[in-house]
Amino acid sequence: MAVTRQSVEQFDLDLSELHNDSTTVRFYGDYEEFEEPVQRRGKQTAAMRQGHSKDHRPDLKQLLYILTVSEDGGVPVYFTTDDGDKHDDQTHIPTWDLLKELTGRTDFLYIADCKLASSENLAHLHRQKGRFITILPKNRSEPRKMRQLLTDDPDCVSWKTLYEIRDEDGNLEHRFRTPREEEMTKDGYRLIWIHSLVKETTDEASRMKAIGKTTSELSRFRARLRSPRTLMRQRHRVQEEVEAILAKRPVGSFLSVEVIQEEEVTLKQATPGRRSKKTQYTKETKLRFDLSWKIDADALEVAKRSDGIFPLITNDSKLSAEDVLRAYKRQPIIEKRFSQLKTDSCVAPVYLKEVSRIESLLCVYFLALVIQTLIEREIRRAMDSSGIESVPLYPEGRACRRPTTRRLIDALSSLSHHRLQTDDGDTLSLYTQPTSLQSQLIKLMGLRPSSYGRKKN
Incomplete structure (x- = not known):
């Protein structure tokens, strides 16, 4: 915090808008003695555990690396580490409290992803007169109702354009819209629905890509079933395999898969020996299965009606819908800092055994990231x-x-x-x-x- 205060004073950093997110730093090794917090020099260390790996390595132990950057140049202003299996929604309240102490104010705009959108987190910030912008998770009731509304009647919502982006030739590249009538969440916060033209295209492309991957897996499984040496002779096993393939991606409502059962009849000698005219045969029947599937074009057309929308919430009544959207779209600046941490600085692998030393090393990486970002900010301002x-x-x-x-x-x-x-x-x-x-x-x-x-x- 002392380093941040000096940076703010020397470089005149604006801390009125802060962006928060977290990533994971993975470690190779057992680290069994540090799976629980330990006391080192009067402080409790974070626990190195397996958890939801943002590096897609759930087999490795990790620490949670929580970072907050300013909108002004994306300069890191605060970081901390936490247990490797800590959920992101449990980190926002202590982070915001420390940012309040750092800035000496509560009215800074705090922006984070959907993990901030828990009732407890938002209520804490609102009681302290803090301001926030976040996105509602898909499993909340408000997004489900909106998607169902657009699915049933896509013309029931009247949209207005917030702003457009055009290329040098004047061709439309992007457009953002919002309903003319603003809603409120059940907790009493502003709910601003956004329709993105690019997101509409990517949502449809993602859906078709998922369907393509699923049908490819079904084709490979069908080839296994049709193989002469197949071991899949029980219907329940075939059905379980099909359900497992469909469960990997949310495409079950667009694909109808049928398991076809066939009987394979073979003749086998009743007695051993060389075959002759008097040889007796017995009929042996084996089950064989096949698959057929069909894409529901009508269901795809219905699903397209709600493509491109996402819900933002805020408790700031003075910001316009466009201001809220533009502020949230600045959130990716923190992803750039994570990228620099893991590529330019090569934060992993870490060749240390003691977890307190690892936390200290991560602090050094934070200081390096601060210097790196300030250099970028100064040269861009000079340009x-x-x-x-x-x-x-x-x-x-x-x-x-x-x-x-x-x-x-x-x-x-x-x-x-x-x-x-x-x-x-x-x-x-x-x-x-x-x-x-x-x-x-x-x-x-x-x-x-x-x-x-x-x-x-």
């Missing part, structure tokens, strides 16, 4: 104030509108300064002269190119 639209930081000298710290480090990596001591005691300095691009970047960062090369008289 805006200087009227520079882009700099050639991409390969082949392609234009880069939003420089990252990683790109800056790569561009400046060839600069070097060597100081040699001769046998006579003289000092010889060897410099790498900055290129025009490097000089431009150094100036944008508020430094002098002469500091990186031979000083001119």
Whole structure:
């Protein structure tokens, strides 16, 4: 918190809008002694446990890494670690309380994903006069009612356009709409329904992709059933396998699958020996199964009626629907920080045994992320104030509108300064002269190119 306060003061950070999310940091090893919290230097450590892995590695133990960033440049302002199996909905109240202490205010806008939308979390923020924006989970009653309403009568809702995005030729790329009449949740918060043109397309594409994957699995299973050496001879086993395939994806209402039972009759010698005209045969009957399925086109058309919608809730009565939407759409800035943590910084694997040391190392990663983000913020602000639209930081000298710290480090990596001591005691300095691009970047960062090369008289 002291580091954050200094960053806020020195770089004049705006903390009126804060975004929160969490990720997991996985660890290879047993770590059996740290599956429960332990006391280290008067503090309780987090427990390293298996849980819902956001890295898709549920077989590994992990810690929860909770991060809050400012809207102003996406600068990290607070982080903490928690138990590896901790649910995200249990982290928001202590996080918000610490942010209140950090900012010295309660009216900052707190934005998070659907795990914030529990009655307990929202009531705590509302009682403390905090402001929030989040999205309602699909399992809440309000989204179910809206989807059913649109399914039954898609023309019953009157929509108004919030804003559109067009390309250079004026072609429509994106459009956001909201109902003309705003609703309230059962808890008394504003419920703002948003219809996204791009989401409508992606929802349909995701549905068809899921159907395609399911039918592919059914085809492979059908080939197993038709194999001469198949072991699937019991109807209940076939039915269980079909149900397991359908349960992987929510496509059961669009696919009707029929298990077809057939009888396979073979003749077998009643007695051993060489066959002759007098050989007696017995009839042996085995069950064989086949599959057939059909896609319900009518059900697909009905499902398309509710594509592209999502529900945002807030307790701020002064923000317009467009303001709420634009604020929530800034939430992905925190995903960029998680990406930098796991790619540029390579937070995993961690070669430490003691969990308190691991938590300390994660703090070092947080400080590195703060520095990295502040560098990005400062150079982008300098470009805006200087009227520079882009700099050639991409390969082949392609234009880069939003420089990252990683790109800056790569561009400046060839600069070097060597100081040699001769046998006579003289000092010889060897410099790498900055290129025009490097000089431009150094100036944008508020430094002098002469500091990186031979000083001119």
